[in-house]
Amino acid sequence: MLSEYSIIINDLSKNYSFYNKPIDRLKQIIIPSIFNIFKLKPRTYSTEINAISNLNLKIKKGETIGIIGRNGSGKSTLLKMICGVLQPSMGNIKSYGKIFPILELGSSFNPENTGLQNIYLNYTIHGFNESEIKTKIDKVIDFADIGSFINMPVKTYSTGMIVRLAFAIAINIEPDILIIDEALAVGDEAFQLKCYSKIRKLQKRGITIVLVSHSSQNILQLCNKAFVLDQGKMIIQGNPKYVIDNYLKFLNEKQNINNYGETTLISNKSNKKENKSLTHFDPNITKPSSTEYPSKGLLISNLSLTDDKDEIVNILVQGRRYNIHFQVNVNVKAYDLAFGTTIKNVTGLHLTGATTEQTKDKWISEVNKGQIISVKISFKCNLNAATYFINVGVVGLTENNSNRQFLHRFVDKSSFKIISNINNLESDIVMSDPSMDIFIKE
Numbered sequence: 001m002l003s004e005y006s007i008i009i010n011d012l013s014k015n016y017s018f019y020n021k022p023i024d025r026l027k028q029i030i031i032p033s034i035f036n037i038f039k040l041k042p043r044t045y046s047t048e049i050n051a052i053s054n055l056n057l058k059i060k061k062g063e064t065i066g067i068i069g070r071n072g073s074g075k076s077t078l079l080k081m082i083c084g085v086l087q088p089s090m091g092n093i094k095s096y097g098k099i100f101p102i103l104e105l106g107s108s109f110n111p112e113n114t115g116l117q118n119i120y121l122n123y124t125i126h127g128f129n130e131s132e133i134k135t136k137i138d139k140v141i142d143f144a145d146i147g148s149f150i151n152m153p154v155k156t157y158s159t160g161m162i163v164r165l166a167f168a169i170a171i172n173i174e175p176d177i178l179i180i181d182e183a184l185a186v187g188d189e190a191f192q193l194k195c196y197s198k199i200r201k202l203q204k205r206g207i208t209i210v211l212v213s214h215s216s217q218n219i220l221q222l223c224n225k226a227f228v229l230d231q232g233k234m235i236i237q238g239n240p241k242y243v244i245d246n247y248l249k250f251l252n253e254k255q256n257i258n259n260y261g262e263t264t265l266i267s268n269k270s271n272k273k274e275n276k277s278l279t280h281f282d283p284n285i286t287k288p289s290s291t292e293y294p295s296k297g298l299l300i301s302n303l304s305l306t307d308d309k310d311e312i313v314n315i316l317v318q319g320r321r322y323n324i325h326f327q328v329n330v331n332v333k334a335y336d337l338a339f340g341t342t343i344k345n346v347t348g349l350h351l352t353g354a355t356t357e358q359t360k361d362k363w364i365s366e367v368n369k370g371q372i373i374s375v376k377i378s379f380k381c382n383l384n385a386a387t388y389f390i391n392v393g394v395v396g397l398t399e400n401n402s403n404r405q406f407l408h409r410f411v412d413k414s415s416f417k418i419i420s421n422i423n424n425l426e427s428d429i430v431m432s433d434p435s436m437d438i439f440i441k442e
Contacts, residue, residue, distance in 0.1 A: 005096060006177050006208035007059040007082060012091035014077055014232075017046040051077040053232040055091070064209040066223035066240060068216065068247055074232040075212045079103060079181050082210065097176025097208070100126070102167065102183045111155035115146065115165050118154055122169050136172050143194065144168035164191060171198050177208045196222070216244045220348045241348035245291045245411050252293050252406055277311040285314050285415060288389050293409035297332030297398050300408045303390065305416055314416040316381045326392050328373040334407060337364040337396035339375045339438060344389045344412070351388070354379065356438070357395055364396075364438065376437040383418050390414045 019025045024045040031045075051074045059065050067075050080086040082093055083101040108125065109118045119140055123133045141150055144165045149157060157165070167183055183195075199222060202209065213219055219226050220240050227237035228247045236246050303326040307313050316322055324341050340355030354377050356362040367373065373394075393409035 003096075004060055005058050006061045006063070007057070007096075007210070008094045009055055009057040009082075010091050010093075012052055012055040012057075012078075012081065012093060013050065013089050014052040014074075014081060014086065015089040016049045016051060018049060019046050050232050052081070052088075055232075055234060057227075057234070059208060059210065061096075061208055062203075062206040063225060064203055064211060064223045066219035066226035066243075067210065067212045067229060068214065068219055068226065068243070069229035070251070073229040075229050076103070076181055077232075078229065079179050079210065079212060083179055095177060099177045099179060100170060100173045100175035101179040101181070102170040103179070103181045109154045109162065109166070112153055114153055115144075115150040115157070116141075118165070119169055123173075126173060139172050140165075140168045143172065143198070145191070167195060171195065171202075174202065174205070174207065177210070178202060179210050181212045182214065216248070217349060219244060244348055249291055249293055249411070252409070275311050277307060277309075277313045280307065280311070280313040280315040280317070282315055282417070285417060288412040288415045290413050291411040293393070293406050293411075295331075296401070296405065296407040297330075298334060298337075298394055298396075298407040299329045299331065300326050300392055300394060300410060300413075301329060302327050303392060303410070303413050305390070305414065314414075316383075316416055316418045318381060318383070318385070318418060318420055321378060321380050324375075324377040324379075324390065324392070326375050328375065328394050328408070330367045330371045330373065331369055332398050332400075333369060334367050335365060335397040336360075336404070337367065337373070337394055337407075338362070339373075339394050340392070341377055342391045343383070344391065346387055346389075351383065353391075362438070373438065378435045378437070381418065385418050385420045387415060387417050390416070 017028075019028070028045040031043075055078070067078070069075050077086065079101065080103065081088055082095065083099055083103070085101075085103075108122055110121060113121065116137075119137060120133055123136065128136075144150070144161075144167075146157075146161050146164055149161060150165075154162065154165075170183075199209065203222075209222075211218065211222060223240045225238070226240045226243040227234050228243060228250070229235070230250075236243050236250065303324070304312050305314060305316075306323045306325060308321055313322070328337075328339070338355065338357040338359075340353060340357060342350050342353035344350050364373065389412040391409070391411050392413055394407050395404055396407050397404060398407065
């Protein structure tokens, strides 16, 4: 039923025509009409750019939808069409409820007017009467928190102050549908915290939110669903964690298009015997659905998690030290290798990790085909009791590519659970005291 949805998009396309010379625009209007008279095929004087191509989307009421993609992928164009700022070339958009966009913060301000006058101006434009505006004034002023500047001309404001006031106005309108284009990157950390808190309150009230962001963490924390736009087309869609994992893999593949051919795994067997803990290894813990980046000549294998007795575990106790092990099989000559791991929670949020990428003196300067690198990352477990996932990767250079890149990477390669230690409860979300041992097995 239509009542389920806030926005329905059918076969939506937006095309732009570009002309090399002003006269070409006139030719494009006149000459095709003349050619049609004589039933001739006219030439085209413009170049067509497809900003959005055949997009179909249904957004249910109360959902928060995240849109992510590279610059120029069509995200802002899509939002402007949803808001009615742009008209589609083909297809249609139906919306059910009052829409308020946060597209270009501060663009509707009169710089000669005070902040207070601009609050009245903006709310009047959006159809609020004076009594309704008065009920919102104090909320906006308190949220913006710019002090006495509220009574000074906007032209005296810093960029940050303009953004704070604009977001405060927008977020307190509380429409049926809120459209946000990269506005969550505004202000300092304290102001951003207020923005997130306010958005969560709007979500609880059942307001539909469409959020465009380059921040994968924003998408993971705030959205129910997400999709990726690329060259105007939806290429990935689903739950936020699935979308972000595959989007990052997509970016990696786009940036690294060299073909190394078929890669042979030198060794997929660990040199040490797998000694699993009898008390802290649960074979029934569900293995995660792992995402693997294409190998660029190196292959990660034999990922394991061990305790101080060198026993393999997947149940960790707060406050104890553990080790993440993996080996890297080298199938091409490579240089300046760095290694790392990150730990994520069930929503895909990166919580902690360790890497040698920022510490050049810990890089491996050169490796040859046939070598095997052993990596050991030791850390004290201070995470809360929950389930977590391990990512591992190796970054470096090869003879075929002088740009630093992932030569191999796994997302959600392994999972583990943490239980509380009643003698030493620690709840900081941090991988404390990490150390890394890396050596080459000849």
